[in-house]
Amino acid sequence: MKKALLLLFALGVAVRGQSIPELTYDTNADMIQLPAFGEVAGVATNSKGHLFVYARTGHGVATLGDERTFYHNGSRIFQFDQNGRFVKEIGQGVYAVNFAQQIRIDPQDNVWIVDAGSNQVVKFDADGRFQLVLGRKPENIGVRPGPGVPASGGMPAEAAAGGRGGEGGRGAPGGGAGGRGAPGAGLNGDAFSRPSDVAWDRAGNIYVADGFGTNNRIAKFTKDGDFLKTWGHTGSGPGEFNQIRGLASDAAGNLYAADAGNKRVQVFDGEGTFKSQITAVGTPQAICVSGGATQYLYASNSNEPESMDRGEIYKVKLTGEVVGRFGRAGKLPKQFGMVNSIDCRTENDLWVGEVWNWRAQRVTLKR
């Protein structure tokens, strides 16, 4: 009973947000200059302090006059050194690089991109060479009848549903329809639907947050990319999701899923067993778990595109206790516009990527 009261009390103050300490911080919004301007969806540093940016730049292209209207271009991957100097671009013209969603660097300094246009996760080594490909880009976008055929005709059911009818024809990728029953459970495999993030455990097993499309699940793969298991489906109960916007793992192999639509971060062990949830952090979108002996979770309550409310980032102990918050939505330096990515290799030096403000800011938290 006392515990329940305490919990209620904790929730109450979280909702009012008044007794959460404001953390002092500074930012540098000018440290990097993008070679091509666009929405900064992903930021990540490697062990040398190099920054990788996955940005939506230029345009996604749909070729005219084709039977196969598919999605190409639309995003680019840039590397900067520890002083913010542009080093190089990787992944030029890569099939899966379409709608940047997230970029992460694993402990071996491999670069992983998560693309919500191609529905793919691609692993590059530190030099930008392919290591692994997960998921498959839909062969075409939208549907239309063939020349001279009414819209209702022609398409046999098995091809329309995907399956073995063709390596094309998968109109709506993923989804519960072809999956394991529950809506949003997805297939046993890497048919992602707008995947949002990727994380690893110590053994190198891969966890993909899938995502903010029709799937609401986390898929687990071996380090070689072979499917192991998936958990979760659409819903609001423990282990259920409503738009997973971010995923991070701690040193013990626990997973933190930003379950944005349910306004919580869910904590699982590596087998998908629900452990707890963190609910005092607004609508968590970008999340990360810091390095160091004592790890912290950062979670961004990012603003919506039509609002300049919210925008603060929470610092949370892995036990779920909120340590403090900083920042708010806006377009000025030190403000945050639709933060989509946080890199927190160390506890007090962060990078945030902003979709609204087309920039990456270096954030320094003051002790």
Next chain:
Amino acid sequence: MRRLPPCVVSLLLLLSAATVHAQPVAGPAKAKASTPEIPFESVSNFFKLPAGTYMGEGVGVATNSKGHVFVYTRSGETRLFEFDQNGAFVKEFGVGSYGFSFAHAVRVDKDDNVWAVDEGTNVIQKFSPDGKLLMVLGKRPDPLEQLTLMPGGGQYSGANKPYSFHRETDIGWDPQGNIFVTDGYGDSRVVKYDRNGVFIKSVGTRGNGTLQFSTPHAMAVDAKGNVYVADRGNNRIVVLDNDLNQKAVYDTVGSPWAVCITNTPHQYLFSSNSFPTGNNFDQAPMTGEVYKMELDGTVLGRFGKAGHGFKEFSSIHQMECRTPDELYVAEITAWRVQKIKLRPTTSTASSK
């Protein structure tokens, strides 16, 4: 308001449907006749673009306090150029920006910042005089949420035209040089042309009966001119003679995504029961292997299984088998081609 004659009204409707910008001109301006003309000149060739850089539609123009001129143009890409007060090219703003797709206006504020208004991306970008991005107003819509409005994948139509295909899949030749095409997703047929590309005949409709196919996905032609069609959706290889009459069906080797025939005196047929690309790993245990067969359909052996690793096959889409013991396989979902060397087995050795 003056009543317009019907033909003008219909023209108005036509124009308003075609473009929201253009207004039809009903007559000369009221002040024109009574207003004196002012003499003027135009400076020719004022703007000097670098060689190989071209203007498109002139859509926006503005100057800053130094007299520099900013030109916003719709070209292959929408671009924003800066020229100095003498028309010399200075620089370009925002090359490759997410916020340039269809120019509409450029303005310079009192601090000489340059603001570009783009009606394609729904974005306004504020640049510093030296081209740094200072602010973004507006949000480009999520392109994925608009995909359902796009045309996309060609579907089965069965149009069966002599000289046009609908997502054709493969090609082969007989010893005389006649050309065979499997066509494909949008049709369900095999087409034969002579060596000069003159249409001879086509066979096949969609279905699972005789001379019917469900996505004829690949093909190989043997030295006698027989055609082996990988009828993928029907889980069978359909053998046609040189005149495209059905001879045989081999239906024990799964779903043939890729077939090839060796170019050796004794020819072998390889067929891949590929791991399908629906990303459903439940199907991995049932698929992924490649079969080695005699041309008469006798199955000699198999190799491989579904998976991401080396020596595993991740949705084989095409195979090359010039000789029986060395193959190349192209995989869709692992983004690679593997070179395969088969070690001869007793059964294959004895059949040689």
